[in-house]
Amino acid sequence: MTAHRDEAGLEPVKFSRLAKRGVLLGLSAPQLAVVAVAAATFVATLYLGQAAVLFAAPVVVVCAALVWVKVAGRPLVEWMPLASRWQARAATGQLEFRARIGKPRPAGTLALPGDAARLRQWVDADTGAVYVHDPHGGTLTAVLEVSHPAFILLDPADQTRRTTGWSRVLATACRSGRVACLQVLERTLPDSGKGLGDWWTSHGCVDGSFVSAIYADLIRRAGPTGERHATTISVALDLSAAGRAIRVAGGGMSGTVAVLRQEVETLTAALRAADLSPSDPIDPGELALVLRSAYDPTRAAALERHGGLGRELATAGPVSVTEAWGHLRSDSAHHAVLWISEWPRSLVYPDFLHPVLLASGVRRTFSLLFTPVRADVAARDIRRKKTEYISDAAQRARIGQIEDAAQSAEYADVLQQEADLTSGHGILRAVGLISVSAPSPDELERAVAAIEQAAIQGSCETRRLWGQQAQAFAAAALPLCRPT
Numbered sequence: 001m002t003a004h005r006d007e008a009g010l011e012p013v014k015f016s017r018l019a020k021r022g023v024l025l026g027l028s029a030p031q032l033a034v035v036a037v038a039a040a041t042f043v044a045t046l047y048l049g050q051a052a053v054l055f056a057a058p059v060v061v062v063c064a065a066l067v068w069v070k071v072a073g074r075p076l077v078e079w080m081p082l083a084s085r086w087q088a089r090a091a092t093g094q095l096e097f098r099a100r101i102g103k104p105r106p107a108g109t110l111a112l113p114g115d116a117a118r119l120r121q122w123v124d125a126d127t128g129a130v131y132v133h134d135p136h137g138g139t140l141t142a143v144l145e146v147s148h149p150a151f152i153l154l155d156p157a158d159q160t161r162r163t164t165g166w167s168r169v170l171a172t173a174c175r176s177g178r179v180a181c182l183q184v185l186e187r188t189l190p191d192s193g194k195g196l197g198d199w200w201t202s203h204g205c206v207d208g209s210f211v212s213a214i215y216a217d218l219i220r221r222a223g224p225t226g227e228r229h230a231t232t233i234s235v236a237l238d239l240s241a242a243g244r245a246i247r248v249a250g251g252g253m254s255g256t257v258a259v260l261r262q263e264v265e266t267l268t269a270a271l272r273a274a275d276l277s278p279s280d281p282i283d284p285g286e287l288a289l290v291l292r293s294a295y296d297p298t299r300a301a302a303l304e305r306h307g308g309l310g311r312e313l314a315t316a317g318p319v320s321v322t323e324a325w326g327h328l329r330s331d332s333a334h335h336a337v338l339w340i341s342e343w344p345r346s347l348v349y350p351d352f353l354h355p356v357l358l359a360s361g362v363r364r365t366f367s368l369l370f371t372p373v374r375a376d377v378a379a380r381d382i383r384r385k386k387t388e389y390i391s392d393a394a395q396r397a398r399i400g401q402i403e404d405a406a407q408s409a410e411y412a413d414v415l416q417q418e419a420d421l422t423s424g425h426g427i428l429r430a431v432g433l434i435s436v437s438a439p440s441p442d443e444l445e446r447a448v449a450a451i452e453q454a455a456i457q458g459s460c461e462t463r464r465l466w467g468q469q470a471q472a473f474a475a476a477a478l479p480l481c482r483p484t
Helices: 029-046 050-068 076-091 114-118 156-176 194-203 210-225 243-248 252-273 284-295 297-305 375-399 405-422 441-457 469-477
Strands: 096-098 120-123 130-134 139-147 179-190 227-238 277-281 320-323 334-342 363-373 427-438 461-464
Touching: 029 050, 029 076, 050 076, 114 469, 120 284, 130 252, 130 284, 139 252, 139 284, 156 179, 156 252, 156 363, 156 427, 179 297, 227 252, 243 252, 252 277, 284 297, 320 469, 334 441, 334 469, 363 375, 363 441, 363 469, 375 405, 405 427, 427 441, 427 469, 441 461
Parallel strands: none
Antiparallel strands: 096 320, 120 130, 130 139, 139 227, 139 277, 179 227, 179 363, 334 427, 334 461, 363 427
């Protein structure tokens, strides 16, 4: 990502392109395998006579279609593994989840479907905070709520300062070496009216007058019809990378929590330096409310108004989940997850995502997952990419194929990443996901169309994640640093 400064002091940035280079001549490994099958079939039939070549023609045609015919931007051959896994899951009944009402989940687990069922909770006895342990992924995650002013309303100087501060937050996570993932999740929620009602109770003039009665009635009616935004930042500790520090801290889960606390304190200091206001790691009740509102959004406002309800992690998961090829249905909503497949290719300012984040009338969750890459791993990956680009360019020149501008731009991005790494900057892999929710399938399709248009206004390209909506929803709508 490169930056340039304009006259107002703002720094427009340009993102790296999504690499679409294949193993050889733009073809991926599955495409090359199918081409090899077609070539082997055709050559073998040449030795069997002219009539045998006619029998090989259908095989060659099918292989050509698998390699070069694209659906939703992907060759048919790349859809085959996804479709196979989908059929296997459908045959084994893994597309539906029903909570077992009469058989409670084991203590310490999160009542979540799919891969998230393996997650465990760990409550810190000293602070009351809850941490989410993934024994298979080898991570321990803390979730912090963050409050901040509206970025788009700030003047250019403040926007630049806050953008610089946020870059330092990411640099802190990248340099740690023990952070497996950093997730920023911003969601829209129906406003329960509790905050407005509490303000009126504390500051309102309740004197029985006509004006006071009208104002109180307005607050009572208008509060629950509004919409509010909530932001969380989750940090996942890599238990393998932090193994030595955990042993020094006493080992076991208590030592792991102590190391994660250090990472959270470092992250909190960086966030405050960026003029953000992070909270302490949330407690089990707050996490239960976040999980419940993700699967059952129509109950979120009611649960917030009644502070003691819906705050048990043992029952925070959904009662029913049904996964379809292109969407997911949970307790009270239908969901669809979009992947930001292409970030802006031209120079944009830091507020380029405001059409998506401020889209009115759409219930959605925007999630950014940052995965730090160790410096040695990043350097090795860059050297491999450079070698592959140079060898592909030589092969294209040998056969007379013209190199297009996209290939040159991708190679320039690799060189820019190498220069940034040499200058001491860290490398982060970023994945953007948008989960859209609606009460019915028709409303869901309209909401998805609205978000797609908003993404286009923000110079981004989105794709629906077909055949993997359940896993994508856990990554996009839950602040648990789930893998995509």
